[in-house]
Amino acid sequence: MKVDAITTEPPKWGVKYEDIDVDENLPIKLKPVYTGICGTDRGIVSGSLPFAYAPHGRQKLILGHECLAKVIEAEDNDLGIKTGDYVVPIVRRPGKCVNCLIGRSDNCSDGDKHEAGITGLNGFMRSEFQDYPQNLVKVEDPDIASIAVLTEPLKNVKKAFEMFDTVSKKSVFTDANGAYDEKRAIIIGTGSEAFLYGLASRDYGFQTYMTNRHPETESKLRMIERPNITFYDYTKDTSVEKNGFDLAVDTSGDPATIFRFIRKMNNNGIVILFGTNGRAPASTFDGSDIDYIIERNITILGSVDGSRIHYERALQDLTRWNYQYGDLISNMITSRVKPDNTDIFLHKQPGEIKTVIGWS
């Protein structure tokens, strides 16, 4: 079939909106409603992510892994996906390792998996696509159709916190009331993933801080404060750091920043590494940094991707947050553009939290 698609030729620089032939014959036919763009898309387009590659035998890769789509035709299926349903397609598709075999390709043991729009599989930035029902997660709440494109970034957060739940059992992590109210979380960064981590951290009950190495605009500060998160510019006033942190989530991918905050962790602290920035400058660490981690039983946790369960739970959070925080979530989508505006892949929009492409 012929589709209008946003394409690139990894590992080369460049992005095009063009019509292209794709060869798909799968039981569910879909049209994207919104597709979001993130650092990974920009990294592929700029040729800086060497792991990206086109489908086998092809040169072009259709971009797009953050997506809300509408079903336009559906063969009968056990999962009850029907014409007219809004769905979020799952990005990663399983290989044959022990984790993939039990539906947890996010924990793939051998790298033998594919990611739509990234590694060996066409993405969702196109006028139409087809898929299997098991790769689609239904959006039950009609009121979140305009924000459900955030499901895919949020599923990463849900997986990371699932890891946290397991790992934090290695000692008593909770406070003397068996809860998180007296525990302190720091989210490093103020982009869309940082926001979603911050909201999830507040749901746990953590006293939650967001930080960056520059001040934030008034409007962003208001958004941050809505769920009782406190922002501080760590290059200025670090007084909030004096009680340390129990959980840190890094979305910067910057080694110097990460090690700065590791040294702020309390005993049994957990550091989630999430943000990647392959071009971040080198930083140094020494024996006393290693000591610090050991003497305090600190854990550092790399976390990537998420599986069906995390998409499902992300959708539940979006429903609640949409209600609880008013327009906070929809305000995270700072611009909605047309597919032919490929300029957004090359330049971050001013004040951008999340830019999405509308396909209707």
Added chain:
Amino acid sequence: MKVDAITTEPPKWGVKYEDIDVDENLPIKLKPVYTGICGTDRGIVSGSLPFAYAPHGRQKLILGHECLAKVIEAEDNDLGIKTGDYVVPIVRRPGKCVNCLIGRSDNCSDGDKHEAGITGLNGFMRSEFQDYPQNLVKVEDPDIASIAVLTEPLKNVKKAFEMFDTVSKKSVFTDANGAYDEKRAIIIGTGSEAFLYGLASRDYGFQTYMTNRHPETESKLRMIERPNITFYDYTKDTSVEKNGFDLAVDTSGDPATIFRFIRKMNNNGIVILFGTNGRAPASTFDGSDIDYIIERNITILGSVDGSRIHYERALQDLTRWNYQYGDLISNMITSRVKPDNTDIFLHKQPGEIKTVIGWS
């Protein structure tokens, strides 16, 4: 009471064997049989471990945390500790945090604990000491009296593997047979803790490697090979690294080495940081190192100390290994010296794995 003791005055350089007054009046009276010395003792003596300090109101700290002792007098007690028993005293004593309150001072949340011979509490390198029964772990197997001084270093290993057991549940870590036989562990270093980690790794079933940046002597190689561990000098032939590692244990405390091996980890790999070396030179790491950790869901786990349960399980392992591996364990004790030979705190002995002081 007056005791002959090995003392130091932290944070100053120096060590003395002298008689000294101590003020103890506790229900169990003990005499050390053997006390082991390790890098921590040498670090305190050299003035390079700033966290060491003498008991409140004192200038002198009696050294010694690795110990096998014999009970010479015992008040009646619930734990059934009796005159004549061999026991291993527990190093760390609880504070008031949620972890200490449940008997897990190894996971102390706020640092409000003491360590015999290290932080604020006199150690076991003296002609006599007194203690509470709950701080003593009985050695049931009379045949391991000569090696039970290794219980304390081994309890660290048991705690680290307990952490591993919890953390490795975050995905399927085991192989396709539900076991560890096809999983690969690397132990970085060839000292006494490295040996104990290596033996524990073999008990799990891991294909186990030990490595260092220099070749090993014939006699040490024979010891390493006894439990089917493979040694390689990673500055020479790295062919065994081509399949990566699933578990790494660092006993070097050296940042450059640690990051070298993090880059050898397979997906879902777990890196245990155990060895500390506050004077290790700084090393650099960059954004691609962070990427590596994230994309593979790698976990880095600082692990310190252990609690009663780990001493108990360490004793069980010593019993089995003593039987299973013949003189391998007793050969780990490479020299036994008298208490007045304080020179051993200043100079590593040639061919040393573990040096112990005999007190009888």
Added chain:
Amino acid sequence: MKVDAITTEPPKWGVKYEDIDVDENLPIKLKPVYTGICGTDRGIVSGSLPFAYAPHGRQKLILGHECLAKVIEAEDNDLGIKTGDYVVPIVRRPGKCVNCLIGRSDNCSDGDKHEAGITGLNGFMRSEFQDYPQNLVKVEDPDIASIAVLTEPLKNVKKAFEMFDTVSKKSVFTDANGAYDEKRAIIIGTGSEAFLYGLASRDYGFQTYMTNRHPETESKLRMIERPNITFYDYTKDTSVEKNGFDLAVDTSGDPATIFRFIRKMNNNGIVILFGTNGRAPASTFDGSDIDYIIERNITILGSVDGSRIHYERALQDLTRWNYQYGDLISNMITSRVKPDNTDIFLHKQPGEIKTVIGWS
């Protein structure tokens, strides 16, 4: 102080609305808004719950453990509880066991705890009460003030599912997609706790069934079907049982019913026992029932109470459900009565799901 209160004299039959002197001098003063009544209250009043007892030195016990209250005066406190706040008071108060010490009196090891309105502590069915801030959980969402009285019953559900999360890790419990969509849950009973378990089960993604030994009214069926739960009368058509169940929650407390459903469990099935009915008739089970449990690795899990963390998460669920399911949750409160209507303790109201007492 003098309060108007609903009292009983355990273990005697009887209930009164009367003014009574209580001796409290705690930092937060509160007025109940709503208090719910449940089977435990009725059991105490009927003299059939031998574990109930009045505060030390008293004959009368003020009833009431399900409560939404408003703060009328508050000393300054770390938890930020302020005058005007809506709060839910925690029922169980810790003793000195290892679980109580870490804020988990719901898992009390030795029974040395108290429960407001049940065991040794006055409850919340009175015109005014006082408490410590750490026993109060703030209701952040003003829109749920009219349903937040359901927090206490729902916290039991959150604790039971926390247990489920831990226990279900003993094997792969999830389906081939790593989620619960193909897993089947049965909720035995159709009362208020059954409803809350059903909603939580749907949040997990379970295909969820509710059952009873009689048909349900049209209006209740509509409520059950709203979150896609299927009701069946197990004395009539059992066709939905042919694929077995993976999770069962019993709210009946009836042995014969429980064992009937244990025999419907699939391999690795988990049965949560929650409902108690001390007067339920005896039933028989034989060796083949035991075989059934063993050969399928089935787990049976008694679950009682919940702690602060479960109250907090219950409030989040109420916020989402209130939005997601419209008036379903508020319709669970089938009657709101005055405090002097003590008749409700003696007779279940027609069509009752939850009866609450309004205090303003």
Added chain:
Amino acid sequence: MKVDAITTEPPKWGVKYEDIDVDENLPIKLKPVYTGICGTDRGIVSGSLPFAYAPHGRQKLILGHECLAKVIEAEDNDLGIKTGDYVVPIVRRPGKCVNCLIGRSDNCSDGDKHEAGITGLNGFMRSEFQDYPQNLVKVEDPDIASIAVLTEPLKNVKKAFEMFDTVSKKSVFTDANGAYDEKRAIIIGTGSEAFLYGLASRDYGFQTYMTNRHPETESKLRMIERPNITFYDYTKDTSVEKNGFDLAVDTSGDPATIFRFIRKMNNNGIVILFGTNGRAPASTFDGSDIDYIIERNITILGSVDGSRIHYERALQDLTRWNYQYGDLISNMITSRVKPDNTDIFLHKQPGEIKTVIGWS
């Protein structure tokens, strides 16, 4: 190939020692050294275990699932199984469910697995058999060749305690020292599995009791007391029950006994159901029994079988126990008979703990 084998024709009564044709062509050829017999074998022979069946298309089933074998010919294999090795063959062979796919057929989700000598697969009671290397677990310690036939029954214990490790995390189960020394375990029964559970319980550190409804012989009492286990006849003196139990393991399969001991459990207690007795008489339980389980957060855990990891760990225990407890373990094998003595399937031997058949 033609083999001398012990056969039965399930579901019919009967057992024969005869020569029989089997059709196997697998890479490893083996001869049994010892095969053990247990209640399951006797149940099959007596026709009382309806789940037993012969291999597809056959009428006869070769019995035998407890086995120590010697490799007589081996194709090259990754697991390093070589001619002359002693090995224990794994009983259960995986199907295609999520648990079987990750090597944990002991947790098979759908029953689509086979068990040698029991369900659809010929067992090991024959002069020769063939197998795949992944079904064989190597015995590294030559000194346990005469007792390694106990590996298979012991692997059940290791799996049950693995379950215990997971499930007991739902609250703080350990004592105030973070260990099991003040926790109390009761093993119901005094047969071979009861012994193995008792030894494992002692390894955890539990104060361990064994019980039965009759007194034991002097020689058996001496065996029980060797690892500091206390026996009592619960029909006589129950004074040891006054502090309750934290762990119970039932090997009787008898409902009345099981419920008797459930009522002795402390809060957070865990009851492992292991023994099956399909013909055990029915017993009654009532609402107050259910209450008891719920109010104390008690868990009842059916546990069957074990996987490779449990065979491996069983072998380690046998090595240690053999050394630690002298002839205790070898004395558990109370008689060694010839294959033609099929009478042992019909009559329990006097004083029997474990009867084995020698094949050489």
